[in-house]
Amino acid sequence: MTRQMTGAKMVVQALRDQGVDTVFGYPGGAVLPIYDEIFQQNDIRHILVRHEQGAVHAAEGYARSTGKPGVALVxxxxxxxxxxxxxxxxxxxSIPIVVLSGQVPTFMIGTDGFQEAxxxxxxxxxxxxxxLVKDTNALPGILHQAFHVAKTGRPGPVLIDIPKDVQFASGTYAAPPKGSTYRYNPQVKGDMEEITELVAALETAKRPVFYTGGGVINSGPAASQLLRELVEATGAPITSTLMGLGAYPASGKNWLGMLGMHGLYEANMAMHDCDLMINIGARFDDRITGRIDAFSPNxxxxxxxxxxxxxxxxxxVDIPIVGDVAHxxxxxxxxxxxRGRKTNREALSKWWAKIEEWKKVDCLSYKRSEGTIKPQYAMExxxxxxxxxxxxxTTEVGQHQMWAAQYLGFEAPxxxxxSGGLGTMGYGFPASIGVQMAHPDALVINVAGEASWLMNMQEMGTAVQFRLPVKQFILNNERLGMVRQWQELLHGERYSHSWSEALPDFVKxxxxxxxxxxLCKDPADLDDAIMEMINHDGPVIFDCLVEKHENCFPMIPSGEPHNKMLLGDASTKDAIKEGGAVLV
Amino acid sequence: MNALQIKKGSTKHSAYNLRPQFSDVQETHTLAVLVDNEAGVLARVIGLFSGRGYNIDSLTVAEVDHTGHLSRITVVTRGTPQVIEQIKAQLGRIIPVHEVHDLTTEGPSVERELALLKVSGDGDKRVEALRLADIFRANVVDSTLSSFVFEITGTPEKIDAFADLMRPLGLVEMARTGVAALARGIA
Structure with a gap:
């Protein structure tokens, strides 16, 4: 069905046709026609953020928690x-989001117009x-294609830049094409020859390990279900990257916990000593591999x-399989x-015995304190x-993020x-707003550090205006904790600009x-305070004053392989060598 | 091997890939990239090379299919086998890219470049320049009493050789198109 309408109206109609119910945005001169259309309808909710960065992170939170593309308008x-x-x-x-931006009118492009970039x-x-849309008649096709590109193959962000005259002008709108008519359609089925080779390897493997990542979650709930079935069936241990947590349940019996720089000892040792590594939807990120030439050598x-x-x-890799995880x-x-459901049962039980020994190291144990709240205790x-x-x-980025990943258990994708890849301080708060919009009745908690949280604190206005009961659980050590930790390990305890004076009174x-x-500073009060936070029907800033100089362990020092993990403060002296110091 | 397989990254069926994938040897490859002829597509390709630190030795681009709005980018690049495979896979990710062909590995191919060289001089040098141009089958496309503009077509090596010879004879300016290349044979 086609009909005539303005470009601005097309934007709203296309969002409707794409099943979008929520847009995070901030108005301005070049998007006024679109905002005028938003004003005149009720199908799509618009959430007014306080900063465009917040809009995009909120869209990310919405997308990551629903599997649907998030939308931002700037x-x-x-x-x-x-x-x-x-x-x-x-x-x-690899988060699917569609960002719509206004642009100066086409005839002004290139003149350094006001608010032109x-x-x-x-x-x-x-x-x-x-x-960049230069013709209103091209707009509907581009809008629909944008959603297709954002969510097809490896998902990701797309942006459509719409000049103001294109929004005002009229053109012909067409609904999204039925079925996939797009040329961009990456293969989803894996090569059967390679798959058979992998199964054969799995049947005889003595020390297999599944190493899973965010790709499992991007592939959809079916992928997590199939992963669970495969893990149970083969009896192999499974670990996951930061991005993949929840695909396999933390309570599952084959779960080793997260791997990587601040991953669990047993997970990293299993990665180092395995004889078959099955990477599912992860990308051998440097936080995971540590030293490349000593990465899982055998x-x-x-x-x-x-x-x-x-x-x-x-x-x-020996067995590359290009395809969608679920397929x-x-x-x-x-x-x-x-092929008869074969596994190398005898070897597997020996492998598990070894893993049990590693588990006994109890790498997440920490020195408890009566007087101050240990951040690990707060997470527990x-x-x-x-x-x-x-x-x-949701989380911000830093020590608290790693503690959350270590001590919180995720049962579902x-x-x-x-923020795994980019490590964006300021991500967690707006993301929590996006999540809460998608799941209005759920308990949404942003585990934060005070420094990260301040980066997008203006979004408190958004949370209050839209009555979003997001809980901001701030582990406040008055430090940039991870920076401070690295300065301690690497830069002779010279804490250059890694603490902030003049922090706000978070309650006020x-x-x-x-x-x-x-505000909570006594471990004895913590449970009651957390319950008070949960039971409050509205946004809460929870200022949890924690131990100021706690370091995040275990840790693979940069430039070292998996089996050279640091387990606690005693082992940290001169742990990072010259070669590792240049790495981040 | 067809282009589709390359775009999807399954390069292992090519005999050329029996070479060690993680060797340190620098190789030069000629890639043909078929793209939608739309605004910004060249910037996407070039941005990929600069953003990820790949080399470009030569680059040519022009629309080759006016009805289908397809352009062909021919890029000569250098890198270890692993980097070359990455470049191809990364090019394949760009949405307006239809096909990526590695002409260096897919079989025999022909490569040609066109250059214009301005040589100024008189007397014996002028005669010698004309004589050499004849040997190299270069054409004179502009002439004054004290200069020539030669047009020469050939492999980059042939053009290098011609330019080297022209230099002592008064080469003052040169323009090169970069390499255009096609696979030999029917398909």
């Missing part, structure tokens, strides 16, 4: 440049694809990834069953008091939203925004 110039961090974040974590030029390297490696460029990018896992299970209590609820967790800050603030 104006030209500064509106678009403020969106750049969120776009880059979504690119590195070369938005497609600026965002070209930080989007999966972007478009294993055969399989890699399932929908993006061919991930294969052999960092680590050479490939389904075929693996089929082939494995057809938060986990205990919230795990049985309909809970979603799409429940854990964190909450009250100034019309929200609730809770």
């Amino acid at each position: 104006t030209s110039g500064p509106g678009a440049t403020n969106a750049v961090t969120g776009l880059t974040d979504a690119l590195l974590d 070369d938005t497609v030029g600026i965002t070209r390297p930080c989007t999966k694809h972007n478009w 294993s055969k490696k399989a890699h399932i990834d929908i993006d061919p460029s991930s294969i052999n990018k960092v680590i050479p 490939v896992l389904e075929d693996i299970l089929k082939v494995w069953k057809a 209590r938060l986990e205990a008091l919230t795990k049985d609820r309909d809970r979603y967790i 799409n429940r854990w939203m964190t 800050l909450a009250e100034a925004f019309g929200a609730k603030g809770i």
